[in-house]
Amino acid sequence: MSHSHAAHDEHHDRAPSGLMRWVTTTNHKDIGTLYLSFSLLMFFVGGTMAMVIRAELFQPGLQFVDPQFFNSMTTIHALVMIFGAVMPGFVGLANWMVPMMIGAPDMALPRMNNWSFWLLPFAFILLLSTFFMPGGAPAGGWTMYAPLVMQTGDAFPFLIFAVHILGISSIMGAINIIATVFNMRAPGMTFMKLPLFVWTWIITAFLLIASMPVLAGAVTMLLTDRFFGTSFFSAAGGGDPVMYQHIFWFFGHPEVYIMILPAFGVVSAIVPTFARKPLFGYSSMVYATASIAFLSFIVWAHHMFTVGMPLAGELFFMYTTVLIAVPTGVKIFNWVATMWKGSMTFETPMLFALGFIVMFTIGGFSGLMLGVTPADFQYHDTYFVVAHFHYVLVTGAVYSIMAAVYFWLPKWTGHMYDEKLGKLHFWLSTIFVNVLFFPQHFLGLAGMPRRIPDYNVQFADWNMVSSIGGFMFGLSQLLFVYIVIRCVRGGQKATAQVWEGAHGLEWTLPSPPPYHSFTTPPVVK
Amino acid sequence: MPTTIPESRQTVTADASRRNFRTVLVLGLIALAVYLGFIAMHFHGNG
Ligand SMILES: [Cu+2]
Numbered sequence: 015m016s017h018s019h020a021a022h023d024e025h026h027d028r029a030p031s032g033l034m035r036w037v038t039t040t041n042h043k044d045i046g047t048l049y050l051s052f053s054l055l056m057f058f059v060g061g062t063m064a065m066v067i068r069a070e071l072f073q074p075g076l077q078f079v080d081p082q083f084f085n086s087m088t089t090i091h092a093l094v095m096i097f098g099a100v101m102p103g104f105v106g107l108a109n110w111m112v113p114m115m116i117g118a119p120d121m122a123l124p125r126m127n128n129w130s131f132w133l134l135p136f137a138f139i140l141l142l143s144t145f146f147m148p149g150g151a152p153a154g155g156w157t158m159y160a161p162l163v164m165q166t167g168d169a170f171p172f173l174i175f176a177v178h179i180l181g182i183s184s185i186m187g188a189i190n191i192i193a194t195v196f197n198m199r200a201p202g203m204t205f206m207k208l209p210l211f212v213w214t215w216i217i218t219a220f221l222l223i224a225s226m227p228v229l230a231g232a233v234t235m236l237l238t239d240r241f242f243g244t245s246f247f248s249a250a251g252g253g254d255p256v257m258y259q260h261i262f263w264f265f266g267h268p269e270v271y272i273m274i275l276p277a278f279g280v281v282s283a284i285v286p287t288f289a290r291k292p293l294f295g296y297s298s299m300v301y302a303t304a305s306i307a308f309l310s311f312i313v314w315a316h317h318m319f320t321v322g323m324p325l326a327g328e329l330f331f332m333y334t335t336v337l338i339a340v341p342t343g344v345k346i347f348n349w350v351a352t353m354w355k356g357s358m359t360f361e362t363p364m365l366f367a368l369g370f371i372v373m374f375t376i377g378g379f380s381g382l383m384l385g386v387t388p389a390d391f392q393y394h395d396t397y398f399v400v401a402h403f404h405y406v407l408v409t410g411a412v413y414s415i416m417a418a419v420y421f422w423l424p425k426w427t428g429h430m431y432d433e434k435l436g437k438l439h440f441w442l443s444t445i446f447v448n449v450l451f452f453p454q455h456f457l458g459l460a461g462m463p464r465r466i467p468d469y470n471v472q473f474a475d476w477n478m479v480s481s482i483g484g485f486m487f488g489l490s491q492l493l494f495v496y497i498v499i500r501c502v503r504g505g506q507k508a509t510a511q512v513w514e515g516a517h518g519l520e521w522t523l524p525s526p527p528p529y530h531s532f533t534t535p536p537v538v539k
Numbered sequence: 540m541p542t543t544i545p546e547s548r549q550t551v552t553a554d555a556s557r558r559n560f561r562t563v564l565v566l567g568l569i570a571l572a573v574y575l576g577f578i579a580m581h582f583h584g585n586g
Binding site: 123185193196197226227228246 | 555558559562563566567569570571573574575577578581
């Protein structure tokens with residue numbers, strides 16, 4: 015590209031400055047940054063609610079908040095973390111990395127990309143404003159089960175509308191990613207040459223398109239039940255409350271894979287880089303991801319073993335659930351085999367990726383335990399479930415986002431982050447996240463129910479330990495913010511390749527990359 | 540030289556743009572069908 019053309023591009027693209035640059039941007043890197051910043055903000059909003067929960071549970075008895083508010087905390091903590099922190103975090107990573115990884119100049123639909131992002135702040139303003147409404151914020155749990163959710167006060171339609179907007183945003187984001195990967199790949203970049211992160215994101219995008227409309231449908235039916243005289247979920251009018259749970263979890267289980275498949279992609283990018291070996295079993299990784307996605311649609315009722323189903327149903331959902339361990343095991347095996355006899359080094363991204371492999375597997379195993387029907391009757395609705403999904407989502411999904419940020423931050427900013435502080439962040443997080451969540455297994459097995467502000471004195475010790483872990487884990491994340499801000503501001507210059515073992519198109523671009531990633535498509539051999 | 544061509548059009552060829560439109564249309568209709576389908580299939584007996 016000629017110099018004058020480049021100068022023109024700069025002039026045209028960066029025309030609006032300040033706030034308007036971010037409001038009107040159609041650039042995949044700007045939008046990626048917006049998503050990631052929003053995700054970080056929501057991580058702290060949801061984290062603050064978690065601190066309230068752990069403060070109340072520090073001792074038995076009621077100390078800080080009334081039970082209604084406590085229930086709002088657990089409900090909104092979950093909605094904020096799932097739809098505000100984890101999902102936008104992965105969409106931000108996709109926005110930044112997918113065009114660079116496939117050799118495209120930008121996302122396929124840049125203006126839709128802008129709209130997908132800017133819906134999010136409005137959805138969360140709606141959702142969080144409910145704290146100031148008569149009846150308080152929604153408190154019936156993030157699953158919004160009928161008929162309990164019908165007790166929500168004025169917040170009810172705001173909750174439904176917020177979920178609708180979040181769904182529209184996710185569906186548009188997913189369509190954009192599919193259009194980008196299907197239509198914008200560089201010449202020679204065939205599907206089986208795509209980096210695993212791109213593969214896992216395509217499959218995630220299809221999961222989103224298939225499952226988010228189901229959630230939208232479920233909450234629409236709640237809305238019409240409440241305001242327009244239908245009785246989809248009201249037994250009094252001939253409807254069925256359990257049907258709500260079926261519909262919700264038909265969305266809900268694919269949703270957990272929406273939050274973990276991109277994490278698999280991140281780990282599949284990091285492990286080969288720091289083991290300095292190509293990924294072991296690339297094609298089996300692709301097929302395993304697709305298998306997990308398929309199975310995710312036929313396991314939903316494992317969340318409902320105790321509602322009363324025919325024995326055949328209980329058995330079917332138990333078998334399909336434990337079957338997911340097979341493709342997941344393939345992935346864990348492949349990551350370990352990639353490291354086998356590699357020249358490994360342990361920079362911060364690799365530490366988080368290794369932490370992911372070990373601790374996500376712990377969450378996977380407790381998931382298997384919960385998937386066994388007769389055992390689930392014991393564990394159901396206890397803190398064992400809370401321990402399980404926090405291992406999967408915090409030391410799983412969130413750890414992979416942390417790993418990805420450390421891995422790609424030098425590429426995004428052109429500066430290296432402080433490696434010593436990064437390692438410190440990893441070790442503080444890893445110690446305290448286990449202090450926080452591991453004792454919750456014991457509490458659950460001893461019979462402590464979830465979603466309660468008060469508990470029997472026999473649970474006091476481990477709750478106190480868990481709360482201390484929670485406060486320290488929360489504090490450790492301030493270090494992360496400090497490291498990121500310092501890296502954005504300056505630091506040692508990063509090379510194009512950044513990491514010695516890094517391979518792929520994104521590492522052929524300078525750090526930071528130009529505003530349009532590839533204006534002339536690279537040719538992939 | 541100031542230009543009114545949107546950024547998206549500078550980097551996406553007309554051909555790719557048509558394919559992108561078709562992709563959005565197909566996937567968007569699938570999402571809409573799933574949404575309406577799930578509501579419709581639970582309508583019976585709800586008078
Ligand atoms: Cu599930």
